[in-house]
Each structure stands twice: as structure tokens, then as C-alpha cells.
Amino acid sequence: MHGILLVEIGAIILSLGLLAAxxxxxxxxxxxxxxxxxxxxxxxxxxxxxxxESFIVAGAEIGVxxxxxxxxxxxxxxxxxxxxxxxxxxxLLDLVLNSAPGVAVALxxxxxxxxxxxxxxxxxxxxxxxxxxVMGDLGWLGNRETPVxxxxxxxxxxxxxxxxxxxxxxxxxxxxxxxxxxxAIAAATITVVLLVALKFxxxxxxxxxxxxxxxxxxxxxxxxxxxxxxxxxLKVSAxxxxxxxxxxxxxxxxxTAREMLTPLRDLFAAVFFVLFGLQxxxxxxxxxxxxAVLLAFTGLITKAATGWxxxxxxxxxxxxxxxxxxxxxxxxxxxIVIAGLAVTAGVNERMRxxxxxxxxxxxxxxxxxxxxxxxxxxxxxxxxxxxLVKS
Amino acid sequence: MDIERVNLPGIGMQHSVTTxxxxxxxxxxxHTGRRDLVVYDKDxxxxxxxxxxxxPDEANVVAELLGTARIVERLAELNRQVEGLVTQQIAIPAxxxxxxxxxxxxxxxxxxxxxxxxxVRDREVFASPRPDFRFVAGDVIVAVGTADGTNAVASILTDx
Numbered sequence: 001m002h003g004i005l006l007v008e009i010g011a012i013i014l015s016l017g018l019l020a021a022x023x024x025x026x027x028x029x030x031x032x033x034x035x036x037x038x039x040x041x042x043x044x045x046x047x048x049x050x051x052x053e054s055f056i057v058a059g060a061e062i063g064v065x066x067x068x069x070x071x072x073x074x075x076x077x078x079x080x081x082x083x084x085x086x087x088x089x090x091x092l093l094d095l096v097l098n099s100a101p102g103v104a105v106a107l108x109x110x111x112x113x114x115x116x117x118x119x120x121x122x123x124x125x126x127x128x129x130x131x132x133x134v135m136g137d138l139g140w141l142g143n144r145e146t147p148v149x150x151x152x153x154x155x156x157x158x159x160x161x162x163x164x165x166x167x168x169x170x171x172x173x174x175x176x177x178x179x180x181x182x183x184a185i186a187a188a189t190i191t192v193v194l195l196v197a198l199k200f201x202x203x204x205x206x207x208x209x210x211x212x213x214x215x216x217x218x219x220x221x222x223x224x225x226x227x228x229x230x231x232x233x234l235k236v237s238a239x240x241x242x243x244x245x246x247x248x249x250x251x252x253x254x255x256t257a258r259e260m261l262t263p264l265r266d267l268f269a270a271v272f273f274v275l276f277g278l279q280x281x282x283x284x285x286x287x288x289x290x291x292a293v294l295l296a297f298t299g300l301i302t303k304a305a306t307g308w309x310x311x312x313x314x315x316x317x318x319x320x321x322x323x324x325x326x327x328x329x330x331x332x333x334x335x336i337v338i339a340g341l342a343v344t345a346g347v348n349e350r351m352r353x354x355x356x357x358x359x360x361x362x363x364x365x366x367x368x369x370x371x372x373x374x375x376x377x378x379x380x381x382x383x384x385x386x387x388l389v390k391s
Numbered sequence: 392m393d394i395e396r397v398n399l400p401g402i403g404m405q406h407s408v409t410t411x412x413x414x415x416x417x418x419x420x421x422h423t424g425r426r427d428l429v430v431y432d433k434d435x436x437x438x439x440x441x442x443x444x445x446x447p448d449e450a451n452v453v454a455e456l457l458g459t460a461r462i463v464e465r466l467a468e469l470n471r472q473v474e475g476l477v478t479q480q481i482a483i484p485a486x487x488x489x490x491x492x493x494x495x496x497x498x499x500x501x502x503x504x505x506x507x508x509x510x511v512r513d514r515e516v517f518a519s520p521r522p523d524f525r526f527v528a529g530d531v532i533v534a535v536g537t538a539d540g541t542n543a544v545a546s547i548l549t550d551x
Contacts, residue, residue, distance in 0.1 A: 074401040075401050079398070079400040094418075139429075139439065140440060141402065141405070142427055142429030142439040144436070146399060147397045147398065147405065148403065150399055150400050150401065151400065153400070153401070255423075317436060319438050320438065322436035381435075
């Protein structure tokens with residue numbers, strides 16, 4: 001009995017390790033591979049896992065919490081507030097252009113307004129993790145479009161802090177009154193956390209700080225999961241609670257916390273993606289494949305346009321505009337998180353295969369397109385300015 | 392020479408300069424301590440053509456080869472990181488009791504808690520002077536500590 005449980009968990013984690021190795025060999029995100037693994041193991045797939053189900057479900061929940069926590073850690077409260085004003089016009093354009101396709105598809109398919117809000121989130125958010133990795137790998141960090149791209153990512157981060165509580169309230173089927181109370185609680189919590197992080201960040205840091213890495217790890221993990229749980233009880237969503245704890249920590253402590261929690265996050269996030277794949281019936285992918293391809297294609301164009309326009313507004317040249325567009329393409333973890341929240345709450349079951357297929361396409365095509373952006377931009381520049389071409 | 396400084400949220404900082412001959416150079420400072428030395432395209436000032444990743448130690452070596460200005464940046468960074476920490480430049484006046492005596496003799500760190508991190512003599516910077524470093528009137532020392540501590544260093548160097 002117990003042996004089988006361990007065999008199942010071991011087999012899952014080992015195969016994820018092999019897939020991650022494969023992904024890093026081609027230097028693309030492992031997320032699509034995890035999803036495919038889940039599809040292969042799960043409902044209607046080739047293999048069956050029964051014993052380890054409760055471990056996977058709990059692990060996936062912790063995975064979501066850690067994903068959001070490390071997202072919050074990525075930027076300090078000062079960076080979030082500081083970027084808000086300068087990035088607002090481009091950030092709003094990003095929001096409108098990229099959530100529109102998702103909203104439109106959900107409405108056309110007749111899934112209703114709540115599903116439309118969720119699908120908007122699925123098509124909107126760029127994966128800051130994949131984008132930062134792509135820019136680092138391609139040596140783009142010194143380029144002048146990099147601050148433009150990063151400030152858009154920070155803006156998306158802030159939008160998530162507002163969006164997730166709204167989505168949770170809508171998904172809970174809250175009426176106007178209950179919904180606005182939830183929103184008010186969420187807005188108040190976010191304001192308080194930002195204030196605490198800006199003014200009293202050192203108090204929080206003194207509480208968790210320790211010379212022992214073990215103590216720090218347990219304190220930070222415990223605090224995050226606890227706050228996430230309390231947030232879930234308050235109907236603000238566990239994900240938002242974890243995100244806010246991440247924002248409240250900053251400075252050297254945030255750096256250490258990120259270093260220690262990243263391996264844990266990688267493990268449990270992988271479990272989350274597998275669970276999402278497991279719960280998706282591979283057979284259900286086929287009917288939505290056409291829509292997913294269309295949505296992915298539109299998503300690539302709207303993101304590229306967002307980056308192009310943001311770089312143009314910042315007064316950058318043609319090559320920088322193409323690179324900014326390409327860097328923003330990848331979607332990944334949070335699109336799946338949003339779809340997961342929505343489907344768990346009982347929104348149209350077809351959103352699961354659609355989101356999975358969408359992320360599978362965009363997470364693979366995005367980084368590959370980014371590699372092609374620079375040669376493409378050079379070619380266009382050369383064509384448009386024939387005088388500069390050496391003959 | 393103008394230094395252009397841009398924040399890279401989540402990554403660190405980007406500094407860039409344009410030389411008098413028109414080439415653009417830059418440094419990407421990561422939170423992790425990694426430094427990327429970048430050179431921009433001659434024809435396209437937005438794009439980098441050379442990208443060298445340096446570990447903190449390598450970056451220090453390159454900085455020392457290029458000059459000693461990095462010590463100043465490091466002090467400014469310390470100031471930003473630790474609230475309440477100040478750097479003060481203190482000249483050793485003629486007639487100071489420590490004119491001709493060593494840094495170890497002053498025992499400033501034990502007596503004030505402040506550290507002497509550099510000495511400027513004739514526009515040359517001696518970074519991290521050792522205890523046997525001998526002061527001469529006219530030297531300017533750079534002390535780091537609390538405001539009280541660095542003031543105490545000043546009075547020790549002036550009056551003993």
C-alpha cells in the first residue's frame with residue numbers, strides 16, 4: 001500500500017526530472033512538457049495513478065501558493081509603486097489588447113461573463129519567468145528595450161493583485177453586495193500590505209530574519225502558507241495572500257528567501273502543472289484545438305504589437321521594437337493558474353483543454369520567436385535603408 | 392561624461408555611458424552580484440553586440456584595472472543599503488597628532504566603531520588601507536560609520 005504510493009510519487013517526480021532535462025537541453029520552458037506528462041498520465045491517458053492523488057492535489061495547491069509568492073518577491077513594493085505611473089499607458093494597452101481575444105472567445109462560445117473574465121486573464125498575462133530567462137539567455141539585458149519590457153511585466157504583476165480577488169469573487173458567484181464587500185476587503189488588504197511593505201518592511205523582515213537558513217526557510221514557508229490559508233478563508237483567494245507576503249518581503253532577505261524557496265517552488269509548481277494535465281482529458285483537446293490555435297496566433301500578434309508600441313513610445317529604434325514584442329510573447333504559469341481557479345469553481349469544463357492547448361503553443365512558440373526577432377529586425381532594417389547595406 | 396542609469400525591476404540596474412569617440416558602453420548590475428559588461432552597436436544605439444558576464448570577483452578585478460572609482464560607487468551603495476550609515480571625508484590637518492603615525496596607532500575602529508575605508512593622497516586613492524599605513528598631513532581619509540562615529544574619528548585625527 002505504502003510502497004505503491006512511494007512508487008507512484010517517485011515515478012512522477014523522476015519523469016518530471018527527465019522532461020525538465022529535455023526542456024533545458026532545447027532551452028525552452030519545461031511547463032509545456034509537464035502539461036503533456038499530465039495529459040499522458042491522467043483521465044483517459046496511458047497511465048493511471050490512484051494512490052498518490054491526495055499528495056498531488058495538496059502539492060499542487062502549495063505549488064500555486066509558491067508560484068504567486070515568488071512572483072511577489074520578484075519586485076519590491078517601491079518598484080511596484082514607482083513603475084505604476086511611468087508604465088500605466090503601455091500597461092493599460094497591454095491589458096486591453098491581450099485580454100480582448102480571451103474575452104471575445106468566451107463570449108462567442110456562450111460561456112457567460114464570468115468565464116469571459118477568466119479567459120481574459122488566461123490570454124493576458126505574460127510569463128515573467130520565461131521572459132526574464134529568454135532575455136538573459138539571449139544577452140538582451142543591456143539593451144535599451146529591457147526597462148520597457150520589465151516595466152510592463154511589473155504592471156502586469158500589479159494588475160494580477162487587483163484581478164485575482166475580482167476573479168475569485170466572481171467565481172464564488174457572489175452577488176453585487178457580497179461581491180463588493182469581498183472586493184473592498186481585498187482592496188483594503190492590498191493597500192495595507194503595500195503600506196506595511198513600504199513603511200514597516202523592516203518589522204516583517206526582523207520577524208522572519210535569522211542566521212540559520214533552516215529557521216528562515218520554515219518561517220517564510222509557514223508564514224506564506226498561513227497567510228494564504230487565512231486569505232482563502234476570507235474569500236480573497238489563497239494565491240493573492242501568498243502574493244502579498246512576497247511583496248511585503250524585500251531587500252537582502254527577499255533575495256535569500258527566493259534562493260531557498262525556488263527549489264521548493266519548482267517541485268510543487270511542476271506537480272501543479274501535472275495535475276492540470278492529469279485532469280484534462282486528452283480526447284477533449286481535439287474539439288478545442290482549432291480555437292486554441294487561433295487564440296494563440298492572435299495572442300502572439302497582440303503581445304508583439306504591445307511590445308512594439310511600448311518601445312516605439314519610449315523612442316526606441318526598429319530592432320528594439322521587434323525585440324520588445326518578441327520578449328513579451330511567452331505565456332506560462334499564471335495563465336494555467338487562472339484557468340485552474342476558474343475550472344475548479346465550476347466554469348465551463350472546456351476551458352481546461354483550451355487553456356492547456358493555448359499555453360502549450362505559446363510557451364513553445366514564444367521563446368523560439370524571440371530567437372528569430374533579431375535576425376528579422378536586421379533584415380527589415382537592411383531592406384528599408386538600402387544605403388547602409390555594404391556592397 | 393554622463394552616466395545613464397535605469398532600474399531593471401527584478402534584475403538590478405543598467406548603467407550606460409557614451410565615450411567621446413561615440414561608442415556606447417554599459418554595465419548591467421544584477422541583484423545577485425553578477426555584472427554584465429556590454430558594448431552597443433555602432434549603428435544601432437539600442438542593441439548590444441558584445442555581452443560579457445562577470446562574477447563579482449571578476450568585476451572587481453576589471454574595475455581595479457580600469458581605475459579606483461569603483462570604491463566610491465561601493466560606498467554609495469553601502470549608504471543606500473544601510474540607513475543611518477554615513478561616509479565622511481576627513482582631512483588630516485597640519486599639526487595633527489597622527490601626522491607621521493600609522494592607521495593602527497589611531498585605534499579608531501575600537502574607539503569609535505567607524506572604519507577608515509580609503510585614504511586619498513595627491514588625488515591617488517588607497518583603498519582598504521592596512522593598519523601599518525602611515526598618515527601624512529594633507530591626507531584625506533574616508534570614514535564609514537554612524538554620524539557620531541565618523542565625527543569622533545574627525546576629532547581624534549584633529550586633536551588626538
